[in-house]
Amino acid sequence: MKADKYRFTVPDAMRLGLISGAGAVLVSLVGMVKVFNERGIIAGVVSLGQIMILLILLIAGYIAARRATGGSRWAGLLQGGLAGLAAGACLAALVLLGSVINLRAMFVSASPELYKILTFDQGVVTGAGILLVVSAAVGVAGALLRQLPSRPRRTVIVASVWMLTLGLLQELLRLTLGGDAIRVFRWMFGTGGQKGLSIVGAVLVFAVVAVVHYQWTARNVNPRAWTRSLPPDRQRAVRWGSLALVALILFSLPNILGVYLSEVANAIGLFVLLGLGLNIVVGFAGLLDLGYVAFFAIGAYVMGVATTTAVGTGSGLIVYSPGFNFWQALPLAVLASVLAGVILGIPVLKMRGDYLAIVTLGFGEIIRILAISDFLKPYIGGSQGIVGVGVGQIGSFAFDEPQSLYYLVLAGCLLAAFVSTRLKDSRIGRAWMAMREDEDVAQAIGIDLVKTKLLAFATGAAFSGLSGAIFASKLGSIYPHSFSLLISINALSLIIVGGMGSIPGVIIGALALAGLPELLREFAEFRLLVYGAALMAMMLLRPEGLWPEETRRRELHDAAEGGESEPASEAAVGTN
Amino acid sequence: MAILEVENVHTYYGNIHALKGISLTVNEGENVTLIGANGAGKSTLLKTISGLLHPKQGMIRLAGEDLAAYQAHEIVGKGVVQAPEGRRVFGRLTVSENLEMGAYTRVDRSGIADGIEHVFTLFPRLKERHNQVAGTLSGGEQQMLAIGRALMARPRVLLLDEPSMGLAPILVQSIFETIVQLHAAGTTILLVEQNARMALQIADRGYVLQTGQIILSDTAGNLRQNEMVQKAYLGMA
Ligand SMILES: Nc1ncnc2c1ncn2[C@@H]1O[C@H](COP(=O)(O)OP(=O)(O)O)[C@@H](O)[C@H]1O
Ligand SMILES: [Mg+2]
Numbered sequence: 001m002k003a004d005k006y007r008f009t010v011p012d013a014m015r016l017g018l019i020s021g022a023g024a025v026l027v028s029l030v031g032m033v034k035v036f037n038e039r040g041i042i043a044g045v046v047s048l049g050q051i052m053i054l055l056i057l058l059i060a061g062y063i064a065a066r067r068a069t070g071g072s073r074w075a076g077l078l079q080g081g082l083a084g085l086a087a088g089a090c091l092a093a094l095v096l097l098g099s100v101i102n103l104r105a106m107f108v109s110a111s112p113e114l115y116k117i118l119t120f121d122q123g124v125v126t127g128a129g130i131l132l133v134v135s136a137a138v139g140v141a142g143a144l145l146r147q148l149p150s151r152p153r154r155t156v157i158v159a160s161v162w163m164l165t166l167g168l169l170q171e172l173l174r175l176t177l178g179g180d181a182i183r184v185f186r187w188m189f190g191t192g193g194q195k196g197l198s199i200v201g202a203v204l205v206f207a208v209v210a211v212v213h214y215q216w217t218a219r220n221v222n223p224r225a226w227t228r229s230l231p232p233d234r235q236r237a238v239r240w241g242s243l244a245l246v247a248l249i250l251f252s253l254p255n256i257l258g259v260y261l262s263e264v265a266n267a268i269g270l271f272v273l274l275g276l277g278l279n280i281v282v283g284f285a286g287l288l289d290l291g292y293v294a295f296f297a298i299g300a301y302v303m304g305v306a307t308t309t310a311v312g313t314g315s316g317l318i319v320y321s322p323g324f325n326f327w328q329a330l331p332l333a334v335l336a337s338v339l340a341g342v343i344l345g346i347p348v349l350k351m352r353g354d355y356l357a358i359v360t361l362g363f364g365e366i367i368r369i370l371a372i373s374d375f376l377k378p379y380i381g382g383s384q385g386i387v388g389v390g391v392g393q394i395g396s397f398a399f400d401e402p403q404s405l406y407y408l409v410l411a412g413c414l415l416a417a418f419v420s421t422r423l424k425d426s427r428i429g430r431a432w433m434a435m436r437e438d439e440d441v442a443q444a445i446g447i448d449l450v451k452t453k454l455l456a457f458a459t460g461a462a463f464s465g466l467s468g469a470i471f472a473s474k475l476g477s478i479y480p481h482s483f484s485l486l487i488s489i490n491a492l493s494l495i496i497v498g499g500m501g502s503i504p505g506v507i508i509g510a511l512a513l514a515g516l517p518e519l520l521r522e523f524a525e526f527r528l529l530v531y532g533a534a535l536m537a538m539m540l541l542r543p544e545g546l547w548p549e550e551t552r553r554r555e556l557h558d559a560a561e562g563g564e565s566e567p568a569s570e571a572a573v574g575t576n
Numbered sequence: 577m578a579i580l581e582v583e584n585v586h587t588y589y590g591n592i593h594a595l596k597g598i599s600l601t602v603n604e605g606e607n608v609t610l611i612g613a614n615g616a617g618k619s620t621l622l623k624t625i626s627g628l629l630h631p632k633q634g635m636i637r638l639a640g641e642d643l644a645a646y647q648a649h650e651i652v653g654k655g656v657v658q659a660p661e662g663r664r665v666f667g668r669l670t671v672s673e674n675l676e677m678g679a680y681t682r683v684d685r686s687g688i689a690d691g692i693e694h695v696f697t698l699f700p701r702l703k704e705r706h707n708q709v710a711g712t713l714s715g716g717e718q719q720m721l722a723i724g725r726a727l728m729a730r731p732r733v734l735l736l737d738e739p740s741m742g743l744a745p746i747l748v749q750s751i752f753e754t755i756v757q758l759h760a761a762g763t764t765i766l767l768v769e770q771n772a773r774m775a776l777q778i779a780d781r782g783y784v785l786q787t788g789q790i791i792l793s794d795t796a797g798n799l800r801q802n803e804m805v806q807k808a809y810l811g812m813a
Contacts, residue, residue, distance in 0.1 A: 430677065433677075434677050437666040437667070437668060437669065438664055440628070441660060443628060443648045443649060444628070444648070444652065444658050445652060445677055445678055445681070445729065446650075446680050446681035448647070448650075449649070551668045551669060554668065554670075554709055
């Protein structure tokens with residue numbers, strides 16, 4: 001690509017605009033815009049639904065301007081405006097079409113409310129006109145953003161993201177800040193039941209973040225380099241100091257978060273546990289396991305059967321329980337999962353890739369169907385599940401509500417993270433890595449594939465079983481429908497998004513994929529759609545994950561530098 | 577003294593009878609080559625010796641001990657180490673990490689560090705690139721790395737499967753020079769090659785494999801003079 005050659009093509013901008021327009025029409029027709037319109041970002045001004053559309057237009061303008069390389073400023077802006085206009089035209093066409101024929105027969109969400117949102121409640125013709133103008137303007141704004149020098153551009157983006165995030169989470173903020181604090185900060189939020197930040201609040205958030213970010217990047221501080229420049233004893237002090245700070249935050253989190261957010265944190269924590277386990281199997285050892293939910297289920301059921309108090313012959317009761325307490329049942333649950341891991345491992349020792357994925361997928365389904373079956377109903381409750389699952393207790397401290405259960409989940413996660421980290425750097429970790437890279441060569445350098453694979457399955461299953469056991473105790477009851485394929489897919493998605501094989505990646509992935517849907521309840525309905533889109537975007541833009549593991553980061557980095565074996569995904573995002 | 581003895585070995589792929597009664601010996605300190613056309617069964621023999629394939633019949637002995645009871649990874653531990661066909665380095669790991677992987681069966685930390693130094697003196701190019709990701713090395717460098725990785729396991733018998741495959745002539749030359757050097761330093765080598773001309777120049781003895789059977793065995797010098805070998809493998813009229 002020659003930067004000096006002036007490139008500006010109307011068809012290019014139109015094509016971009018039409019593609020983003022199609023995207024905007026899609027999110028409108030599946031109902032996202034309408035549902036998200038309920039959630040204000042800036043009270044009375046703009047909602048999440050509108051932001052979605054605007055963001056699509058903005059990105060279209062941004063990309064269009066990026067492609068107009070070497071041209072004058074105005075050409076770039078024009079290009080962006082054109083792309084925005086083309087995208088807006090798609091939406092306007094949808095509105096006009098909708099006013100003529102009844103699209104609702106096919107698209108349930110093509111409702112009058114949707115048209116109202118898209119036309120700013122100004123009627124079809126005027127509204128469509130406004131829509132076109134706004135779209136073009138947003139396209140130009142995207143182009144302007146592109147033309148900013150990179151530092152102020154980053155500042156604008158970061159500040160906008162902060163404003164958006166705070167607007168999104170305003171309900172939680174109000175909840176968390178509580179009674180007294182909220183009175184002080186009241187002016188920051190919408191009044192009279194309106195959701196979102198107030199205009200003043202939004203501007204303030206934007207301004208504060210922008211100033212802080214701009215100043216921070218000016219000094220160009222790299223914390224790691226700064227730490228390394230210190231004398232060794234100071235370095236150690238910094239390390240211990242930050243560790244202590246993290247520990248303190250983790251420890252006091254439930255009090256800061258309150259009941260509801262602690263519940264969310266627990267859900268995330270259980271997914272971190274699941275993800276850390278699957279990360280060993282898939283990320284470290286390279287064994288694609290799609291039936292991972294099986295071990296989660298086994299852990300939960302062992303905990304349930306071993307501790308339930310609902311024993312008897314009546315409906316909804318199971319015939320036998322040893323009546324263990326939580327702590328007696330916990331190792332049993334983990335052990336059972338490990339055994340199941342080995343039992344699954346043995347028949348698939350010789351399988352690789354897709355075949356392994358399919359067999360493990362089947363295993364997951366078998367466990368779910370067994371759980372639901374009438375055959376085992378007297379023992380594990382069938383579709384009615386098990387109620388009265390025991391809770392953990394240390395002295396008089398019971399892990400029976402979100403804020404206390406948090407510590408149990410935290411302990412599990414810390415243990416799993418510690419074990420993962422140690423394993424990764426150990427001899428077995430190297431064997432996993434060799435096996436992931438090339439199974440035949442691994443064997444040729446003296447690695448026992450049978451032992452290595454079974455250890456991966458067993459360790460992964462242990463974490464999953466632990467997660468399941470805590471999950472059962474957290475809910476107090478177990479139902480087979482909790483153990484669907486979706487759990488396996490969630491766990492796999494989160495390690496892909498976080499970065500395969502990376503332990504911090506698992507945590508980031510769990511926050512993004514398990515945390516966000518909990519916080520944005522509207523998302524739940526579109527969860528799979530969002531997952532799919534997120535995964536595709538990840539594969540295109542950042543295939544190594546949000547927080548990639550060292551070898552993967554290196555691979556993509558080197559490929560880009562050397563240009564010898566550029567992966568296909570890299571080529572796909574090239575700025576052609 | 578014979579360190580590796582292969583006796584009447586038959587190996588199958590399902591119904592395909594790939595090795596039909598192979599017998600050969602490699603003596604301590606010897607450099608023995610096995611030549612043969614594409615598909616003759618050379619790689620199959622090396623895999624059988626390494627324990628990656630199991631013979632249906634016959635026996636393989638290392639220093640007199642039957643290897644039948646051992647699995648592939650245990651055989652590496654016993655000192656039969658293969659640099660597989662087609663190089664197969666760990667492309668996403670660095671040169672040093674690849675070498676460390678080669679020492680997987682060893683536990684002596686200082687010995688491993690010495691081993692890496694030894695490989696680096698053999699292949700100075702690898703030393704220059706010790707932090708480079710193996711996948712970005714050239715073909716010749718990857719072959720050096722594959723041999724170096726095999727050396728890291730401290731082989732008593734080093735099995736090399738077509739190290740010259742797909743390399744430019746100048747690199748072929750340098751790989752063969754390294755093999756000579758290794759041999760001179762006392763390494764026992766079983767070298768599988770299609771490049772019969774080069775292989776017979778550096779080996780002590782040779783075997784000719786054809787469709788799963790040994791059809792000739794002699795000193796390398798005699799094989800070079802053999803009319804049949806000249807015609808079929810050395811491309812002479
Ligand atoms: N995995 C396999 N499955 C079935 N047949 C194989 C397999 N590998 C090799 N063969 C067959 O065994 C014979 C010997 O192959 P190979 O040992 O690879 O030959 P060489 O290394 O001498 O080129 C060939 O006929 C080949 O087609
Ligand atoms: Mg071969």
